[in-house]
Amino acid sequence: MTAFIEKDWLLDRLNDSNVVIVDCRFQLSDPEKGKELYLKSHIKGANYLHMEDDLSGNVEKHGGRHPLPKPDDFKKILENAGISNDNMVVAYDGGEGSFAGRLWWLLKFAGHQHVYILNGGYKEWTEANYPIDDCIPTVRNTHYEMDLQSNMLASVEDVRSAVTSGDHVIIDSREQKRYLGIEEPIDKKAGHIPTAVNYVWTDGFKDGKFKSAYEQERRFADIDKDAKIIVYCGSGITATPNYIALKEAGYENVKLYGGSFSDWISYDEHEVETKLNNEK
Numbered sequence: 001m002t003a004f005i006e007k008d009w010l011l012d013r014l015n016d017s018n019v020v021i022v023d024c025r026f027q028l029s030d031p032e033k034g035k036e037l038y039l040k041s042h043i044k045g046a047n048y049l050h051m052e053d054d055l056s057g058n059v060e061k062h063g064g065r066h067p068l069p070k071p072d073d074f075k076k077i078l079e080n081a082g083i084s085n086d087n088m089v090v091a092y093d094g095g096e097g098s099f100a101g102r103l104w105w106l107l108k109f110a111g112h113q114h115v116y117i118l119n120g121g122y123k124e125w126t127e128a129n130y131p132i133d134d135c136i137p138t139v140r141n142t143h144y145e146m147d148l149q150s151n152m153l154a155s156v157e158d159v160r161s162a163v164t165s166g167d168h169v170i171i172d173s174r175e176q177k178r179y180l181g182i183e184e185p186i187d188k189k190a191g192h193i194p195t196a197v198n199y200v201w202t203d204g205f206k207d208g209k210f211k212s213a214y215e216q217e218r219r220f221a222d223i224d225k226d227a228k229i230i231v232y233c234g235s236g237i238t239a240t241p242n243y244i245a246l247k248e249a250g251y252e253n254v255k256l257y258g259g260s261f262s263d264w265i266s267y268d269e270h271e272v273e274t275k276l277n278n279e280k
Contacts (some may be wrong), residue, residue, distance in 0.1 A: 003104060004119040004210060010090055011130055016043055020087045024099040024123065026051035028237075034099075043092065043122065044131040047081050047139060051237070053079075054104050062156070062266045064259030065186075067236035074110060075146050082139040083107075085256025088114040093249045095121030095208045098201065101240035105256060111147025117244075120209045152228045154255035155243060156263060160270075161193050169223055173201040173233040173242045174261070186234055189265040191272035192231065201238045204245040216249040232253055232257035232264075 013019045023046045025034035031052055038048040045131065049055055055078050057067040069077065083089055087103055089107060093099035100117045107115040116144060119127065126132060154162075162168035172192045177183045179198040184190035191199070203219060211219070233239035236258045246254045257263070265268050 002027035002213075003117055003248065005116045006119055007088060007125050007128055007130060010043075010118060012127075014131060016088075018087055020081070020083050021046040022083075022089060022091045022103060022139070023048045023122070024051065024055070024091050024103050025094045026093065026099045026113070028193050029250075034093075034147065037094075039134065039136075041132045041134050043118075043125055044133050046085065046133075047137060049077070049081060051099055051102065054175050055106060062259065062263055064261075064263035064266070066167055066237055067186070067263075068106070068109075068153075068236070068258045071110070071146050071148060074106065076145050078107075078110070078144040079142050079161050082142050083112075083144060084142040085112065085145055086114075087142075088116070090116050090118055092118035092121045092125070097121070097205060097210060097241045098238045101244055105152070105240045105243060109149050109152050110144070111149060117210075123208060128180070152255060154257045156259060156267070157258060158255070159193065159230060159232075159257050159264065162228075166195060168228045168230050169240075170196040171229060171231045171242060171245075172196040172198050172261070173231055173239040174198075175200055175202075185263050187265060189272055191274035193261065193264050194273050196232075198272075199242060201233065201241045204241050210241070210245070210248075213248045216245040220246060220249055223251070225252075227251070227253070229254045230257050230258040231255070234260055235262045236260045 021043055023038045023042045025037050059067040089102040091103040104115050104117050126261040172179045179192045181191035229241045231239045239256055241257050
């Protein structure tokens, strides 16, 4: 498996009508910043999909801060973006990998076979002085046939069962201080899902690009290749690079907990672990 393409590959195919380029730039602290950046300049021919308006559903009591969009809604979003089952889709963000990773995961979940992340993102593209413009492309009408891959998604019930049985490796992708409960700048509770281990998602990158499959394999060397794995983060976005890294490293049984920690703590009966209660 490879989830990535490099900038030179895309440069050679900028005029290929079967390649759909999607700008996924976004800032959690300023939700409209990504769209503003897109309108100012983007890779030639790229469409824009907004992390909260297009790649997330409506926030409710449960489901987390960035719930997955409902399948029927996502189908319409793909069709409005000119994406069919037969297109090759290239997603990019500013180089972080997590926002493009969100679209990559959603498309794979929707059954798309030809979706890739531009490794290095917009940052590396512009550093190479490759073509950009501010034109909004005309989108042709398409049809998308959803084929949901349920084996990619862990529900809250799946996570409860995994915590109780201990038969999964549960990976928390957030930075260590949030995992340990030392600080929590976003969610109403601090700590992590019981039994979870911490593999910070940014450790999967080097010099602004995803590490190689070999490097990812070394990174997860303590986890058995046959293990059943559930990955999560705060709201389901920054866990996707870890999901991708695990698949690149050869792990087959990997699921994303879509609602992640923000969904877990929306249930009053759920316990969380912190550095303090682990030391007792």
